[in-house]
Amino acid sequence: MSLVSKNSIQVAAQSLGIPNLGDEVAQALAPDVEYRIREICQEAIKCMRHSKRSTLTTDDVNSALSLRNVEPLYGFSSDDPLRFRKALGHSDLFYLDDKELDFSEIIDAPLPKPPIDTTVIAHWLAVDGVQPAIQENPPPGAELTLPTEQKKKIEGQPGLGAPEDLPVEVKPAVKHVISKELQLYFEKIMELVTSGTDSKLLNDAVRSLASDSGIHPLVPYFIQFIQDEVQRSLHDLPLLFTLMRVAEALLANPHVHIEGYLQQLIPSVVTCLVARRLGGRKNGYRHWDLRDFSATIVATICHRYGHSYSNIQPRLTKTLVNSFLNPKQTYPQHYGSIKGLVALGNRVVRLLVLPNLATYLELLREDLDPQKQKDEVRRYEAQRVYGLLQVAAGNCMFEALKEQPQLGELLLKSRPMTGAKVRTSKAGKDTKPEGPSAMDTSAPEARQTRQGGLPGSSGQTEANAGTNGSVVGKKRRRPPGETQEDASKVLAEAWKEEGDTWRLFGKLIELFGDSMLPFVPRPQLTLMHSYN
Amino acid sequence: MKEEDLNRIVLSYLKKKGYRNAEAAFKSESKTQSLQEMVNGQENDLDVSILNHVYLYVKGENSPSRYGESYSKLQAWVHDSLDLYKNELSRILYPIFVHCFLQLVAKGYPTEAREFFQAFKADHQSAHGRDLQKLEGVSNPQHLLDNDLAKSYRENKFSVKLCQYSCELLISFLHDSEMMLMLSLVNEHLNLEVVPGQPSPLPEEDEAFTVTGKPQEALENLNRSEIRWGQLEDGIEQRFEEKMAEEAAEAANEEKKEGDPSKPPSKKLKKDGKAGGGAKAGKQGAKAAASGATRVPSVIPLPRLSEEVEGLAFEDLRKRVQLGSAALPSVCFYTFMNHYNSLNTVALSQDGSKVAAGFSDSSVKVWDMSKRTVSQPQAQSAEARTSEGAGPGPGSQSQAASAPGSMGYSLFQAHSGPVYGADFSPDDRFLLSSSADTTVRLWSMELGANLVCYKGHNYPVWDVRFSPLGHYFATASHDRTARIWSTDRVHPLRIMAGHLSDVDCVRWHPNCNYVATGSSDKTVRLWDVSSGECMRIFTGHRSTILSLAMSPDGRHMASADEDGTIMVWDLGSGRKVVTPLLGRNGCVWSLAFSSEGSLLASGSEDNCVRIWDVGASTRAPKGDDKPGTARRLRLLKTLPTKHTPVYSLQFSPRNLLFAAGAAQRPKS
Structure with missing residues (x-):
């Protein structure tokens, strides 16, 4: 019945040199043994509590034994809690892994190092009740939110005294003090970033920025630093890259609360995204990479803080769309703004890029044509933007198609459209401009329902188009055909998200040609072929 | 018939x-x-x-199974009773359960006893888990004599409060269903206290069965006896107030009659006693009454403070920061590294400049923090702290006497067992340490040597405390006694016996007339120092009391237990002032009242220093004396540490909070 079985008693008796302990004796002893063991355990727990621990150690048991005037058990002392191992084949049998040691080996072994002596380290756990964010304190976070909730809960309870009794808390402005260590850290990072020589060290620094819990006090300084440097050294592409890496690391650091500084940080990042000229001439094409990288940062910011700060994304998109629709800006700027919009997600692309696509491509085509545009660089830039738009539109369409359930019916509906597509692609370059020109007339209608930022720019687009020569004018005079009417409707609906995806698809193919086809998901593609 | x-x-x-x-x-x-x-x-x-x-x-008579049957019947009846009376009736289940078990054991049915225990223990596990653990092993009549808990259960009656109707219900049920066994248990071991009025609507969470070793009536009478809880008459604070008043008057006088310095109010006169004349005494009396604090003369002869010490104390009082719910203290934390789990206790000197640590390897180490270049984020504050350090004398020589300076501490070795308690004298010149080797030792900080070894306890001494003015000290021991000593005698002056289990902690009342002890028997007792008699028994905790703190005005006492429950008591009425928060925050190792008593700090096993608002909680609005309206402690702030349980807390006289703990390896 008791936890100690009579067999255990007999085994213990044998080990003490009593070979034949009677069953009855063992039976009678067992409960008492259990009681004594429990007693010792309870005394040991007392010793544990007075040693201010919550783990029972062998020392505690020995102290308890000596309290009862029993010889302590030798050979079990250990600094660490004992590690028990499960005996194979038994669910609740454990044993200590006690290795056999060779005595001569121990004697021959060099003396172990003496343990490090006990030290006391002082730090400020709180200054006027506020925990400074230093290495010695745990990072602010989950633990800190709990007490406030608890406090609220407690205050909410009746009979606690009216809250108005409580004095209003007026805190004097606290001077921001930064420890020497942090100052050194900041200077070192600044030096590394600006010199930009040792890439390995720089990698370490960025990693530290992304993970260190104690750097929160430095955040405003880092942000300021990024801002200043971006403004000052737009020509220095590697530096800009490094700065963006720093910004990304700060955003990635879970211990840093960067929300308060976002309005300062975003302009710097957007600058790296849509600046007219990034880096000197000698850096050639690398500035595209920087724009790509900055775009991901913008996306990160929106993704992470868009929920809590609702005005971030609208402001960002507004800036980017303005830049995108401003024909006075260069292609790299357009590229950057499109890239930014693309990074914000397909929905943004659908709402803001696609409706303007036709107009924009019209503009672009001028420069894509090697006969019309002699400047190699400008043509390359235009190609790049074209490629980006193509990918963006394609991805957008891919997502939309994937979500389209009623394939058959829609395909049937869109058959004329695909037919048109086939026709245009067959017709080649000459017929292509037709679509876009049709778009030009229909675009304003679509824009009227959109937000205010666009009408002005649309005017500009048209003005710009006008300067491109009489070709456009001529085309505008031509009466719009059936397909063209359709197209305008499609794009008007596209941004409403209620429109027919397949018609959007057709339109895109019309705009981009067969290069859109790889973006069609496979099942839909086969279906389409079967209909064709 | x-x-x-x-x-x-x-x-x-x-x-x-x-x-x-x-x-x-x-x-x-x-x-x-x-x-x-x-x-x-x-x-x-x-x-x-x-x-x-x-x-x-x-x-x-001879069928032990009847216990189980009757108990389960009673249990079923209680559980099926009306909700109105259920709470009250369920209170009797635990005592009945315990006594059924103990009787079975006593009658020699170990197997049946164990079966009974296993069958019904689940109901009581949550409220009385620890006691059940202690009882579980009891299996033969001999154990009943050995086990202190079983013994105290059998020797004392449980008090159960029931309203009139519940009591009648119970008795009539027991009569009607012929449960003579249960009835006899109730008669024998329960003290049914009939409370007039309606049954208490809510389960009283503080209703804990605590055996005090005294009948309930005696206990109530005891807790009604008069107690002089005021601050010490002629204490340092009073003298400071007088001095301030004096200075104000002096300034006024000097303004009035600038050219007449013939009658400067003599400080000496004032210090020698109230020689200032009846008028002045009257004024002081009026002032004391106005401030609401009653002063109490000490009943034991107390040492006088030297003028130098007094001057420093005045300086501290002048510079004291007023704390409150809006003004939280700064906390300086001392983290022990490389302690190899052997750190048992930490004592902090009044001004936090010295840290003494008692280790399992029987050594005591003292660090002088004011001497060290501490890496502080705020260099200025560090300076402020060091300048707050005690007088010029004490620290300078201890290092010379200690082991090599490179260690950074003075090592004191003389004990022959783990050191469990340590305390600095109020003037920081002496240190007391108590150990498992049953002795208490007095160390001189100036000489860096052991001065006296006090032997008297028979078992490990868990805690030791200097009286607020030094000279006397109190110890708490495993031998279930607390003792009062004076430093110049090697034998105890008073032995306070009465606790039913280990005395785990001891604190002095600020007026030196009382000491409070917390024990493993889940009670806190207040003892009169001069007579050695028990003056108050506070029951309500559910587990071992680990720490105590007395408010500086001497009116309140805070106690904390192993479960993390903190209770604040009014010494005068013997009642709880605030109902406890039954937290499961782990052991509270340490409590400290701020120097003017408005805040309470607790340091616990769960790596947190918590600041509680006592001022608002205890300053109850008028007429708020009913126990039903007791309020809760308001948590002001939780300050988490980095994997460091907080072993010790100490407010400096200027209200800077010092905390200490041993860093643990983070659990991976």
């Missing part, structure tokens, strides 16, 4: 008990009618239930 019934009962009883002669005699006598007459004479007085009792006693 029929005659043959009666005869049958009496006969079976006699048979059972083996009174053969009596049986025979009874048989013969029953033939004559004398018994019949006798019974007839008494029939009106005889209660049927008593007869039943006798009958059932005979029937069920």
Whole structure:
């Protein structure tokens, strides 16, 4: 019945040199043994509590034994809690892994190092009740939110005294003090970033920025630093890259609360995204990479803080769309703004890029044509933007198609459209401009329902188009055909998200040609072929 | 009651008990009618239930299973009773359960006892888990004598509060369903306290069965006895107030009659006693009354402070920061590294400049923090702290006497067992340490040497505390006593016996007339130092009391236990001032009141320093004396540390909070 079985008693008796302990004796002893063991355990727990621990150690048991005037058990002392191992084949049998040691080996072994002596380290756990964010304190976070909730809960309870009794808390402005260590850290990072020589060290620094819990006090300084440097050294592409890496690391650091500084940080990042000229001439094409990288940062910011700060994304998109629709800006700027919009997600692309696509491509085509545009660089830039738009539109369409359930019916509906597509692609370059020109007339209608930022720019687009020569004018005079009417409707609906995806698809193919086809998901593609 | 019934009962009883002669005699006598007459004479007085009792006693005496049956019946009845009375009635279950078990053991049915225990323990696990642990192993009558908990349960009665109706319900149920066994248990071991009025609507969470070793009435009388809880008369604070008043008056005087310095108010006169004349004393009295604090003269001779110390104390009082719910203290934390789990206790000197640590390897180490270049984020504050350090004398020599300076601490070795308690004298010149080797040692900080070894306890000394003015000290020990000593005698002056288990912690009342002790028997007791008698018993905790703190005005006491529950008591009334927060935050190792008593800091095992608002909680609005309206402690701030349980807390006289703990390896 008791936890100690009579067999255990007999085994213990044998080990003490009593070979034949009677069953009855063992039976009678067992409960008492259990009681004594429990007693010792309870005394040991007392010793544990007075040693201010919550783990029972062998020392505690020995102290308890000596309290009862029993010889302590030798050979079990250990600094660490004992590690028990499960005996194979038994669910609740454990044993200590006690290795056999060779005595001569121990004697021959060099003396172990003496343990490090006990030290006391002082730090400020709180200054006027506020925990400074230093290495010695745990990072602010989950633990800190709990007490406030608890406090609220407690205050909410009746009979606690009216809250108005409580004095209003007026805190004097606290001077921001930064420890020497942090100052050194900041200077070192600044030096590394600006010199930009040792890439390995720089990698370490960025990693530290992304993970260190104690750097929160430095955040405003880092942000300021990024801002200043971006403004000052737009020509220095590697530096800009490094700065963006720093910004990304700060955003990635879970211990840093960067929300308060976002309005300062975003302009710097957007600058790296849509600046007219990034880096000197000698850096050639690398500035595209920087724009790509900055775009991901913008996306990160929106993704992470868009929920809590609702005005971030609208402001960002507004800036980017303005830049995108401003024909006075260069292609790299357009590229950057499109890239930014693309990074914000397909929905943004659908709402803001696609409706303007036709107009924009019209503009672009001028420069894509090697006969019309002699400047190699400008043509390359235009190609790049074209490629980006193509990918963006394609991805957008891919997502939309994937979500389209009623394939058959829609395909049937869109058959004329695909037919048109086939026709245009067959017709080649000459017929292509037709679509876009049709778009030009229909675009304003679509824009009227959109937000205010666009009408002005649309005017500009048209003005710009006008300067491109009489070709456009001529085309505008031509009466719009059936397909063209359709197209305008499609794009008007596209941004409403209620429109027919397949018609959007057709339109895109019309705009981009067969290069859109790889973006069609496979099942839909086969279906389409079967209909064709 | 029929005659043959009666005869049958009496006969079976006699048979059972083996009174053969009596049986025979009874048989013969029953033939004559004398018994019949006798019974007839008494029939009106005889209660049927008593007869039943006798009958059932005979029937069920030898069947231990009846305990289980009756108990489960009672349990079912309680659980099915009306919600209104359920809470009250369920209170009797635990004592009945315990006594059923203990009786089974006492009668020699270990197997049945254990079966009974296992079957019904689940109900009481949450509220009395620790006690059940202690009782579980008890399996033979000898253990009942050894086990202190079992012993105290058997020797004392449980007090259970019931309202009139619940009590009647219970008794009538026990009578009606012929549960004589339960009834006898109730009679024998329970003290049913009938409370007038309605049954208490809510389960009182603070309702904890605590055996105090005294009958309930005696306990209540005890807690009603008068206690002088005020601040010490002529204490440092009072003198400071006087001095301030004096200075103000002086300044006023000087303004009035600048050219007349003939009568400068003499400080000496004032210090020698109230020589200032009746008028002045009257004024002081009025002032004391106005401030609401009563002053109490000490009943034991106290040492006088030197003028130098007094000057420093005045300086501290002048610079004290006022704390409150809006003004939280700054906390300086001392983290022990590389302690190899052997750190048992940390003592902080009043101004936090010295840290003494007691280790399992019987050593005591003292760090002088003011001497070290501490890496501080705020260099200025660090300076402020060091300048706050005690007078120029004490620290300078201790290092010379200590082991090599490179260690950064002074090592004191003389104990022969783990050191469990340590405390600095108020002037930081001496250190007391208590150890498992049953001794207490007095160390001189100036000499860096052991001065006295106090032997008297028979078991490990868990805690030691200097009195607020030094000279005397109190110890708490595993031998269930607390003792009062004076530093110049090697034998104790008073022995306070009464706790039913280890005395785990001890604190002095600020006026030096009382000491409070917390014990493993879950009570806190207050003792009169001069008579050595117990003045108050505070019950309500559910587990071992680990730390105590006295408010500086001497009115309140805070106690904390192993479960993390913190309670604040009014010493005068012996009642709880705030109902406890039954937190499961782990052991609270340390409590400290801020120097003016508005905040309470607690340091616990769960790596947190918590700041509680005592001022608002205890300053109850008028008429808020009913226990039902007790309020909760308001948590102001939680300051988490980095994997460091907080072992010790100390507010400096200027209200800077010092905390210390040993860094643990983060659990991976």
